[in-house]
Amino acid sequence: xxxxxxxxxxxxxxxxxxxxxxxxxxxxxxxxxxxxxxxxxxxxxxxxxxxxxxxxxxxxxxxxxxxxxxxxxxxxxxxxxxxxxxxxxxxxxxxxxxxxxxxxxxxxxxxxxxxxxxxxxxxxxxxxxxxxxxxxxxxxxxxxxxxxx
Amino acid sequence: xxxxxxxxxxxxxxxxxxxxxxxxxxxxxxxxxxxxxxxxxxxxxxxxxxxxxxxxxxxxxxxxxxxxxxxxxxxxxxxxxxxxxxxxxxxxxxxxxxxxxxxxxxxxxxxxxxxxxxxxxxxxxxxxxxxxxxxxxxxxxxxxxxxxx
DNA sequence: TTTTTCGTAACATCATTTGTTTCATGAAAA
DNA sequence: TTTTCATGAAACAAATGATGTTACGAAAAA
Ligand code: FES
Ligand code: FES
Numbered sequence: 001x002x003x004x005x006x007x008x009x010x011x012x013x014x015x016x017x018x019x020x021x022x023x024x025x026x027x028x029x030x031x032x033x034x035x036x037x038x039x040x041x042x043x044x045x046x047x048x049x050x051x052x053x054x055x056x057x058x059x060x061x062x063x064x065x066x067x068x069x070x071x072x073x074x075x076x077x078x079x080x081x082x083x084x085x086x087x088x089x090x091x092x093x094x095x096x097x098x099x100x101x102x103x104x105x106x107x108x109x110x111x112x113x114x115x116x117x118x119x120x121x122x123x124x125x126x127x128x129x130x131x132x133x134x135x136x137x138x139x140x141x142x143x144x145x146x147x148x149x
Numbered sequence: 150x151x152x153x154x155x156x157x158x159x160x161x162x163x164x165x166x167x168x169x170x171x172x173x174x175x176x177x178x179x180x181x182x183x184x185x186x187x188x189x190x191x192x193x194x195x196x197x198x199x200x201x202x203x204x205x206x207x208x209x210x211x212x213x214x215x216x217x218x219x220x221x222x223x224x225x226x227x228x229x230x231x232x233x234x235x236x237x238x239x240x241x242x243x244x245x246x247x248x249x250x251x252x253x254x255x256x257x258x259x260x261x262x263x264x265x266x267x268x269x270x271x272x273x274x275x276x277x278x279x280x281x282x283x284x285x286x287x288x289x290x291x292x293x294x295x296x297x298x
Numbered sequence: 299t300t301t302t303t304c305g306t307a308a309c310a311t312c313a314t315t316t317g318t319t320t321c322a323t324g325a326a327a328a
Numbered sequence: 329t330t331t332t333c334a335t336g337a338a339a340c341a342a343a344t345g346a347t348g349t350t351a352c353g354a355a356a357a358a
Contacts, residue, residue: 062304085152138248
């Protein structure tokens, strides 16, 4: 199944932007993500609507983070992207008339709701600052191992 | 995103089969599910491979449950279907060379793994017998409300 | 005025699930 | 034995939805 990778994409883009002083262009991000500038604009547009980033046109334009890294959670990003469906598994008929299907749906939906709640809770506990520091840690570890060898 | 509804489908089919003495044909199940007999065979074939159902050809043929209702869990069914991908959200690049993507992937994967573990745990706690009794309960409630009105 | 860069719409591509057609095979009934 | 009913399996078609691409307009700076 083709999975929605927009959350992954915007995180990658935001980490790049966090390490940059000035704005970053869609072109640069697209190159980095291995995709098309239009796709970047389309996706980042959701974050702009949510007030998480700003964009400027013309010379020296591009994208900037418009929030404190510690205040942006994965959950906010997920919501900004329109809260896409979490699961790749679902009910055959969402509004069943018959009792058999209602029984099946109830069992599955309850379980999925529980798992989704956990997912969203975890998402709300992770900020961009966490990812940035995790990246710094990985970067330092890499340099360390390179120096040793 | 198009969600995999096979688990939902087989549950519906199995509940029907549980209320039936003899075997149930793919044709009957397909009519009930609103799909095609070939789709039913294809999907139920996974359960046959897992030993959960049997099939017979020819006159008076069809599908039978080959297990105790209380011993078949949703998790077993999920596994029989090949453990399809749980989430509709995923990483852009599953095997990233670069540290930024590794950082992003690690954060997302950890969270998804946790939610999936919860889902599978819940699945392993629900048996066909549970669903059958839930159905009976709903059925009784419906008859009761009908009698009152 | 030229260049850069985003904004947006429209269309193309790709991947995956689901549905359909078709024929072969086996088993029971006539 | 022949007919009928059912699954088994392969091959193909349709539908869906994410991602990629093209094209053009608008704004901002050089
Ligand atoms: S369709 Fe309602 S019982 Fe199967
Ligand atoms: S591609 Fe963006 S950092 Fe590796």
